[in-house]
Amino acid sequence: DLVVYSLNSNYTGTNDPIKDLDLEGIVFGDMPWVLNHGGSAQALRNRVPQQQSRRGTVLDRLFALGMDAYGLMHNIGEMERHPDLSYPGMTGDLTVTTTGRIQRRLEWFRIQRAKPVHLRLATLPTPPRLSLKSYSSD
Numbered sequence: 055d056l057v058v059y060s061l062n063s064n065y066t067g068t069n070d071p072i073k074d075l076d077l078e079g080i081v082f083g084d085m086p087w088v089l090n091h092g093g094s095a096q097a098l099r100n101r102v103p104q105q106q107s108r109r110g111t112v113l114d115r116l117f118a119l120g121m122d123a124y125g126l127m128h129n130i131g132e133m134e135r136h137p138d139l140s141y142p143g144m145t146g147d148l149t150v151t152t153t154g155r156i157q158r159r160l161e162w163f164r165i166q167r168a169k170p171v172h173l174r175l176a177t178l179p180t181p182p183r184l185s186l187k188s189y190s191s192d
Contacts, residue, residue, distance in 0.1 A: 057081055062088070062160075067114065071168040081173070083160035087118035087144035089170055095144055118144035126156070 062084040064077060086095040098121070122143035126133075133139045133150040141148040146158040163170035 065163075065165070065170060069169060074165060074168040077165040078168070079165060081162060081164045083162050084170075085115065085118050085145045086142075086161050087121070088114060089161070089163060089172075094142060098144065115145075122148060 058080050060077070060080045060082045062082050064080065065074065065082060065084065067084075067088040087099070090096055090099050102117075122141075122145050125143060126141060126148065129139075129141055130150060133141065134154065137150060137152055139149070143158070146160045149157050149159075151157060162173040164173055165171075
């Protein structure tokens, strides 16, 4: 079986069984906010009016980025002092590197029956090993 990985732009974040049927089996990474995954994302999603976050649009992703920027503003000092801390943001798990960069880890999903199903890291397919041989042209 060949696993197909895709950009998150192939899935809009709104369930459309007819449109998403051709995405069956595709694996992609995306924000917890867009896919309404995780306790804090679900709780906040339910409190924000749909028209305010522009669900299913590019603006929806910017809305999540703004929420994370606000949350990091209050936590970044502590995260810089303790690099093992992470912030469970709406765009993914956020960490601060020793050089001060913010790194984001997405959640992974597979489309099954036209709906995204959350994958745990242990269930991600292992890519096949590549055999790299050097050939000389003597």
